Amino acid sequence: MEEEPEEKMIEAALRPKSLDDFVGQQRVRRQLSLLLEASKLRGRSADHVLLSGPPGLGKTTLSMIIAAEMDAPLRITSGPAIQHSGDLAAILSSLTPGEVLFLDEIHRMSRPAEEMLYMAMEDFRVDIVVGKGAGATSIPLELPPFTLVGATTRAGLLPGPLRDRFGFTGHLEFYSSVELESVLRRSAGLMEMNISSEGYSEIAGRSRGTPRIANRLLRRVRDWALVHGVDRIEAREAAAALDMYEVDARGLDRLDRAVLEALIHKFGGGPVGLSTLAIAVGEEVETVETVAEPYLVREGLMGRTPRGRVALPAAWEHLGLEAPEFPTL
Numbered sequence: 001m002e003e004e005p006e007e008k009m010i011e012a013a014l015r016p017k018s019l020d021d022f023v024g025q026q027r028v029r030r031q032l033s034l035l036l037e038a039s040k041l042r043g044r045s046a047d048h049v050l051l052s053g054p055p056g057l058g059k060t061t062l063s064m065i066i067a068a069e070m071d072a073p074l075r076i077t078s079g080p081a082i083q084h085s086g087d088l089a090a091i092l093s094s095l096t097p098g099e100v101l102f103l104d105e106i107h108r109m110s111r112p113a114e115e116m117l118y119m120a121m122e123d124f125r126v127d128i129v130v131g132k133g134a135g136a137t138s139i140p141l142e143l144p145p146f147t148l149v150g151a152t153t154r155a156g157l158l159p160g161p162l163r164d165r166f167g168f169t170g171h172l173e174f175y176s177s178v179e180l181e182s183v184l185r186r187s188a189g190l191m192e193m194n195i196s197s198e199g200y201s202e203i204a205g206r207s208r209g210t211p212r213i214a215n216r217l218l219r220r221v222r223d224w225a226l227v228h229g230v231d232r233i234e235a236r237e238a239a240a241a242l243d244m245y246e247v248d249a250r251g252l253d254r255l256d257r258a259v260l261e262a263l264i265h266k267f268g269g270g271p272v273g274l275s276t277l278a279i280a281v282g283e284e285v286e287t288v289e290t291v292a293e294p295y296l297v298r299e300g301l302m303g304r305t306p307r308g309r310v311a312l313p314a315a316w317e318h319l320g321l322e323a324p325e326f327p328t329l
């Protein structure tokens with residue numbers, strides 16, 4: 001799409017640059033602030049940090065903030081980009097003292113790289129294997145102190161030894177409506193939009209507890225207002241714009257509704273296994289599990305049982321159907 005670069009630019013511009021600017025997540029923010037303050041007082045690089053939580057809640061943003069607050073350079077890479085331990089060795093050996101290494105989607109790193117990372121995190125050392133077979137030797141390499149910031153949407157997938165090597169784990173929660181309204185106010189200010197309180201709360205209510213979605217919906221409302229020549233956005237305008245984009249009053253989008261509809265219409269409300277459900281909606285298991293499910297579960301629309309996923313009575317209601325007498329629980 002042609003507009004993508006502009007969208008990317010706006011997204012970057014909207015990213016908070018300091019902990020004070022970062023809205024919500026009180027607990028994680030306080031804990032992180034203490035950790036960073038203490039390491040600054042000690043004059044050392046901060047302990048390794050693991051950030052977990054659903055997409056779009058601010059993991060990448062926080063990693064940038066950590067580097068900025070520590071006045072340290074930031075190196076960004078991701079699990080899928082590190083297929084061989086050599087890839088990781090190259091990155092680690094080129095770090096400067098105190099550098100923050102952001103490893104996104106850390107659960108998708110290869111096994112050998114993971115094992116190299118254990119040692120690097122704990123002893124700031126890696127063993128580089130030179131040669132092959134019987135003649136292979138390993139050369140130890142000292143690393144400068146660095147702070148690893150790992151991010152994952154699925155903390156449960158991380159092997160215990162890796163999880164244990166982080167000095168601090170911050171679990172990001174979905175944002176409340178009030179917090180999302182603050183995110184929206186901040187963004188609307190930067191984008192010079194004129195929105196009423198009711199307008200903000202209408203958009204916040206449809207943002208699924210997620211700042212990235214809030215910002216995206218805000219941009220769609222901005223487009224709508226521009227095309228319709230609307231200067232001030234009230235609840236009615238916000239609702240009309242978002243209805244047009246098929247984001248319903250509870251914030252469910254097309255995928256969420258597809259999941260609920262499949263659960264109810266194809267599987268009689270469940271229980272049905274996650275992979276079967278994913279196939280029924282034509283999506284990857286991971287997408288259904290990390291993008292749709294957490295919000296549907298939080299909203300009390302879908303339940304998880306040992307035998308699979310079930311639709312809860314609220315799901316029937318939301319789709320305008322009558323819930324069966326004995327919901328399959």
Ligand SMILES: Nc1ncnc2c1ncn2[C@@H]1O[C@H](COP(=O)(O)OP(=O)(O)OP(=O)(O)O)[C@@H](O)[C@H]1O
Pocket residue numbers: 011012014015016021022023024025054055056057058059060061062153183211212213215
């Ligand atoms: N606490 C916050 N306050 C204000 N804006 C936020 C906050 N958290 C996130 N955002 C906004 O939401 C967008 C998405 O955040 P970010 O990229 O950090 O999410 P993420 O957790 O890394 O997502 P993913 O798992 O998909 O990588 C950012 O562009 C940022 O502007």
Ligand SMILES: [Mg+2]
Pocket residue numbers: 059060061104151
């Ligand atoms: Mg990210």
